[in-house]
Amino acid sequence: MDTLPVASGDAAEPLTPAQLRELYSLMVAVRHLDTSAIAWQRQGIIPGYAPELGQEAAQVGSGYAVDTTRDFVFPTYREMGVARTIGVDMVAYMSTHKATWHGGLYDPLESRLAPIQAVVAGSVLHAVGWAHGQTLDGKDGVAMTYFGDGASSQGDVHEALNFAAVMKAPVVFFVQNNGWAISVPTERQVAGGSVAARAAGYGIPALRIDGDDVVAVVEATRRAFAHARAGNGPVLIEAMTYRRGPHSTSDDPGRYRSLDEERDGAGVDPLERFRQRLLADGVADEAFFAEALAAAKAEEEQIRTGIQALGSRPGTEMFDLVFQETTPALQAQAANWREESEHV
Amino acid sequence: MSNSILEGESAVHPTLAAGAPESTAAATTAVMSMQQALNRALDEVLADNPKAVIFGEDCGRLGGVFRITDGLQAKHGEQRVFDTPLAESGILGMSVGLAMAGFHPIPEVQFDGFAYPAINQIVCQIARMNYRSRGTMPMPITLRVPSFGGIRAPEHHGESLEALFAHVPGLKVVSPSNPNEAYHLLKYAATRPDPVIFMEPKSRYWQKGDVNLADGGSPTGAKVMREGRHLTLVAWGAMVARCLQVAELAAEDGIDIEVLDLRWLKPIDAEALAASVRKTRRAVVVHEAPLTSGLGAEVAQLITQSCFDTLRAPVERVTGFDVPYPSGDLEDEYIPNIDRILFGIQRVLEYKRG
Ligand SMILES: Cc1ncc(C[n+]2csc(CCOP(=O)(O)OP(=O)(O)O)c2C)c(N)n1
Numbered sequence: 001m002d003t004l005p006v007a008s009g010d011a012a013e014p015l016t017p018a019q020l021r022e023l024y025s026l027m028v029a030v031r032h033l034d035t036s037a038i039a040w041q042r043q044g045i046i047p048g049y050a051p052e053l054g055q056e057a058a059q060v061g062s063g064y065a066v067d068t069t070r071d072f073v074f075p076t077y078r079e080m081g082v083a084r085t086i087g088v089d090m091v092a093y094m095s096t097h098k099a100t101w102h103g104g105l106y107d108p109l110e111s112r113l114a115p116i117q118a119v120v121a122g123s124v125l126h127a128v129g130w131a132h133g134q135t136l137d138g139k140d141g142v143a144m145t146y147f148g149d150g151a152s153s154q155g156d157v158h159e160a161l162n163f164a165a166v167m168k169a170p171v172v173f174f175v176q177n178n179g180w181a182i183s184v185p186t187e188r189q190v191a192g193g194s195v196a197a198r199a200a201g202y203g204i205p206a207l208r209i210d211g212d213d214v215v216a217v218v219e220a221t222r223r224a225f226a227h228a229r230a231g232n233g234p235v236l237i238e239a240m241t242y243r244r245g246p247h248s249t250s251d252d253p254g255r256y257r258s259l260d261e262e263r264d265g266a267g268v269d270p271l272e273r274f275r276q277r278l279l280a281d282g283v284a285d286e287a288f289f290a291e292a293l294a295a296a297k298a299e300e301e302q303i304r305t306g307i308q309a310l311g312s313r314p315g316t317e318m319f320d321l322v323f324q325e326t327t328p329a330l331q332a333q334a335a336n337w338r339e340e341s342e343h344v
Numbered sequence: 345m346s347n348s349i350l351e352g353e354s355a356v357h358p359t360l361a362a363g364a365p366e367s368t369a370a371a372t373t374a375v376m377s378m379q380q381a382l383n384r385a386l387d388e389v390l391a392d393n394p395k396a397v398i399f400g401e402d403c404g405r406l407g408g409v410f411r412i413t414d415g416l417q418a419k420h421g422e423q424r425v426f427d428t429p430l431a432e433s434g435i436l437g438m439s440v441g442l443a444m445a446g447f448h449p450i451p452e453v454q455f456d457g458f459a460y461p462a463i464n465q466i467v468c469q470i471a472r473m474n475y476r477s478r479g480t481m482p483m484p485i486t487l488r489v490p491s492f493g494g495i496r497a498p499e500h501h502g503e504s505l506e507a508l509f510a511h512v513p514g515l516k517v518v519s520p521s522n523p524n525e526a527y528h529l530l531k532y533a534a535t536r537p538d539p540v541i542f543m544e545p546k547s548r549y550w551q552k553g554d555v556n557l558a559d560g561g562s563p564t565g566a567k568v569m570r571e572g573r574h575l576t577l578v579a580w581g582a583m584v585a586r587c588l589q590v591a592e593l594a595a596e597d598g599i600d601i602e603v604l605d606l607r608w609l610k611p612i613d614a615e616a617l618a619a620s621v622r623k624t625r626r627a628v629v630v631h632e633a634p635l636t637s638g639l640g641a642e643v644a645q646l647i648t649q650s651c652f653d654t655l656r657a658p659v660e661r662v663t664g665f666d667v668p669y670p671s672g673d674l675e676d677e678y679i680p681n682i683d684r685i686l687f688g689i690q691r692v693l694e695y696k697r698g
Contacts (some may be wrong), residue, residue: 048498077498096671098673099496099671099672099673100671100673101673102499102668102670102671103499118457118498118499118500119457119458119460119461119500120430150429151430153429153430154430154431154433154461155431155434155461156461181430182401182402182409183402183404183405183406183427184402184429184430188427188429189429189430250409251409255405255406255407256405256406312673312674313671313673313674315674315677318665318667318670318674318677318678319665322666322667322668327666329635329636329666330665330666333635333665333666334665337665337677340683340684340687341677
């Protein structure tokens with residue numbers, strides 16, 4: 001499905017060989033970090049993690065269209081690949097999975113990534129508000145909000161689509177339809193089978209794309225950004241992909257699907273697929289792939305060392321960060337806490 | 345201790361009689377975890393009441409993320425136990441309609457923090473429909489909420505919403521503290537004609553204990569879990585086990601503590617509170633929720649009202665702080681620990697009239 005008018009400008013320009021190689025390097029870095037994070041959880045380095053195996057093309061491709069000098073991204077809890085692509089500090093990002101601080105330790109304003117969010121669809125309306133602020137300020141930033149096929153069931157998503165359309169807010173609604181919401185398959189979650197199809201009812205142009213084809217994702221997202229940036233209002237992209245493996249490190253997918261079903265549903269590995277394409281087009285060779293993997297491994301090691309070195313936050317922050325202006329009751333509780341915990 | 349708190353309802357609701365244990369002659373006791381006890385209770389509720397239906401996110405095939413509904417869909421069918429789309433307002437709103445149609449909905453909210461998107465339906469609809477319809481549209485809804493913290497979970501996966509729920513007219517609130525309580529309180533709650541918020545302490549799901557399947561005693565009111573003479577610790581849910589630990593430790597110093605499991609957070613068993621504190625003359629309320637406007641204030645006031653003359657010290661509270669529920673690394677600082685409870689006890693024991 002493609003109801004987005006053809007866009008002009010840089011959105012239409014084809015990706016250069018250097019950009020294609022960069023996309024591959026990003027995908028390898030994300031894949032390696034993602035699988036490592038699951039291992040960290042098994043090793044007790046982090047208490048939990050939400051894997052994104054198989055969603056690398058959707059995440060890297062969409063994140064690649066973001067201009068961090070003016071745009072803003074509103075993630076949920078599974079957008080590590082987007083975070084990595086737009087250059088967020090990954091130790092600070094992973095700290096949320098280490099249970100150090102809800103939302104992570106990165107600076108949202110500087111990195112252009114809102115705090116990690118556990119409430120599904122929790123940030124979708126925020127994106128609309130931020131985007132409308134751009135309109136009010138006469139700026140050209142675009143908000144991109146991420147949510148899943150499951151989250152599309154939330155009332156907030158429908159309110160956000162309506163608000164954005166009515167206000168012509170520059171928002172890209174990026175849906176990763178990964179086939180599952182924990183144990184519930186898309187057909188039991190999304191009536192009509194397509195989130196993109198719903199956009200028509202709100203007068204919003206939509207694209208339903210192959211979310212496992214990183215180039216297709218970059219192109220679609222760039223078109224959507226160009227459309228929104230030009231003042232034409234929101235766009236919805238539904239990237240069709242597949243969540244391989246468990247929903248989270250505490251999930252057991254064997255209870256709701258078989259390995260055969262997983263293999264059939266997942267299709268070709270997006271990373272392998274892109275690699276074959278780069279090889280066939282002569283854009284990259286084995287030496288490049290090996291180099292990209294080595295870089296990914298080095299990076300993962302650095303991040304792991306970083307989060308292992310990360311201590312707990314001082315308990316005082318629990319009290320200090322509740323308000324800009326604290327209250328007497330909270331100060332009393334903090335003093336009491338300090339006294340009792342020091343005494344012990 | 346009062347047995348009459350919820351009295352009168354059994355007359356309105358025929359399924360209670362069917363579900364109630366007949367006699368205590370041959371007590372059958374089994375060791376099980378709270379997860380198993382809850383699962384068994386739901387299984388029996390479904391078997392006893394053809395109008396009972398269970399639904400929510402992932403509670404069908406997966407059996408819920410905590411496996412509380414494990415195997416129930418396979419056994420009772422997809423009409424009785426089913427997955428809904430991922431929308432809490434939808435789940436609770438749908439419960440209203442099902443109740444109007446004569447069903448007994450037993451919805452699940454996957455984690456406490458995700459009750460918030462449904463608050464509108466819970467407060468404005470479920471809690472008021474009986475009143476609004478002048479009693480013609482009762483809302484026999486048992487909302488199961490995995491509650492409280494202690495498992496180093498992500499944000500919104502550990503919250504203490506009891507004061508919020510208890511404050512809403514038209515809702516009843518209960519929380520079990522061990523497998524035996526879980527089994528009997530859920531069976532009872534799920535046969536009530538009024539909406540009951542059933543707060544399951546998720547940090548206790550895997551703790552095992554004896555369940556007396558034949559006789560649970562009275563399912564209403566509070567329950568003394570440990571007798572003592574010097575001070576009453578009032579707690580509910582996960583904090584009961586911690587208070588029992590504290591009582592053991594204090595006993596080594598010759599302090600004899602009574603532990604009262606409040607169980608029903610609404611209606612609160614004021615008579616049981618009074619009876620215990622009249623005996624011990626001192627009380628400390630322990631809860632995980634933030635201090636300000638927490639349920640501890642309500643409990644303290646009820647005690648003050650009935651025991652003002654006998655109290656040896658003001659009622660103390662040991663609670664969470666007025667901060668958003670923190671990340672795993674700071675959770676132990678937030679949840680009342682043994683030391684903080686002991687400090688609370690000390691403050692009461694050493695209180696001198698000024
Ligand atoms: C409001 C809310 N309800 C319930 C949950 C628990 N939960 C976490 S993820 C999830 C499934 C989400 O599915 P989807 O939106 O498709 O995203 P995916 O996890 O597949 O990326 C559920 C039910 C939640 N986080 N937020």
